[in-house]
Amino acid sequence: QLPLQESGPGLVKPSETLSLSCTVSVVSISDSSYYWGWIRQPPGKDLEWIGSIHYNGHTYYNPSLQSRVTLSVDTSKKQVSLNLSSVTAADTAVYYCVRDQWELLVRRFDFWGQGILVTVSS
Amino acid sequence: DIQMTQSPSSLSASVGDRVTITCRASQSISNYLNWYQQKSGKAPKLLIYSASSLQSGVPSRFSGSGSGTDFTLTISSLQPEDFATYYCQQSYNYRTFGQGTKLEIK
Numbered sequence: 001q002l003p004l005q006e007s008g009p010g011l012v013k014p015s016e017t018l019s020l021s022c023t024v025s026v027v028s029i030s031d032s033s034y035y036w037g038w039i040r041q042p043p044g045k046d047l048e049w050i051g052s053i054h055y056n057g058h059t060y061y062n063p064s065l066q067s068r069v070t071l072s073v074d075t076s077k078k079q080v081s082l083n084l085s086s087v088t089a090a091d092t093a094v095y096y097c098v099r100d101q102w103e104l105l106v107r108r109f110d111f112w113g114q115g116i117l118v119t120v121s122s
Numbered sequence: 123d124i125q126m127t128q129s130p131s132s133l134s135a136s137v138g139d140r141v142t143i144t145c146r147a148s149q150s151i152s153n154y155l156n157w158y159q160q161k162s163g164k165a166p167k168l169l170i171y172s173a174s175s176l177q178s179g180v181p182s183r184f185s186g187s188g189s190g191t192d193f194t195l196t197i198s199s200l201q202p203e204d205f206a207t208y209y210c211q212q213s214y215n216y217r218t219f220g221q222g223t224k225l226e227i228k
Binding site (some may be wrong): 037046047048049052060062063064096100102105106107108109110112113114115 | 123154156158164165166167168171172175177209211213216217218219220221222
């Protein structure tokens with residue numbers, strides 16, 4: 001059983017909203033030391049952090065995407081969700097769900113989901 | 123924004139070689155620097171965190187050093203399974219990745 005599992009549509013139309021979910025298992029979603037984040041990687045390109053959310057709802061976003069990104073958390077379902085609005089072909093990427101440890105001396109992405117490819121195309 | 127610059131962008135080496143990859147931050151990030159390994163078609167894997175701490179389960183041939191703006195990842199003796207792309211990532215202010223270093227077999 002994978003600790004993090006992404007799910008959602010693999011194809012989204014331009015100008016629409018990309019919506020993905022991440023189910024957290026094995027590890028606790030309510031551990032105060034951790035945020036839950038999303039990272040994406042366009043085909044053949046580099047990694048880009050999108051944003052992270054704490055189980056208490058606190059969020060922080062990549063400033064370059066902030067105007068289009070919304071993260072949410074449902075502790076009862078053990079799920080974290082990503083909404084990215086007004087998508088274009090440039091948003092085509094593999095999207096990874098990650099555990100973002102944020103403590104005084106340790107800040108790292110220590111668990112990763114397997115990733116889900118989302119293609120933006122009409 | 124903090125920019126992370128890795129060098130080289132690609133590197134050819136042989137099994138048994140000692141390899142060093144460098145990462146430079148555009149401003150001081152203390153030791154909030156992590157290294158990841160990514161193999162083709164797979165999610166990245168954490169190797170080193172806080173600049174020099176080895177993640178659990180990672181072989182000891184991997185090591186990291188540095189503080190402030192300049193950091194290095196060293197693989198002491200390359201193994202066949204080490205050929206991959208390596209990314210540095212800062213966690214001082216938001217999160218930013220370097221552009222990656224592709225390590226190939228010579």
